[in-house]
Amino acid sequence: MSEFEIVRVYPEPRARVWRALTDPALVPRWTSTGRGGRPEGFAPEVGTRFRFIGRPVPGWDGIVRCEILAADAPELLSFSWRNQESDEPSTVTCHLAETPDGTRLTYRHTDFRGVGGFFMARLLHRVRRRMLTEGFPEVLADRGW
DSSP, rough: EEEEEEEEEEOOOHHHHHHHOOOOOHHHHTTTTOOEEEEESSSSSTTTTTEEEOBBBTTTSSEEEEEEEEEEEEEEEEEEEEETSSSOEEEEEEEEEETTEEEEEEEEEEEHHHHHHHHHHHHHHHHHHHHHHEEEEHHHHTTTT
């Protein structure tokens, strides 16, 4: 199985990072540095089924099917991730920890299977790294929310 992990420290309180990570109005602002991703039906409550709606590309309808597996505000969010209804799910887990410099976000995406999963992990790692390095800090820096 393939997986990846991205760790970033943001100079913001954990509650603010949690809100940027989970507020459906804010999520599309930082995911737009990839292919966009508007959460539909999202609530950080175990069992909630939701979808990320992005821009379709050849071979993908632009919808990621998800279900909340764990949620413990403001430190843990975990959800399943399926690009197609028939896919075996992979798992996204976000841990937020207070640090002397702000908040450390550890973003892990695990359980990619097979050769296709290997390539998907590589693609998503690149996209997520950009989102968490460029888009997420921009949202956190905006004092208008």
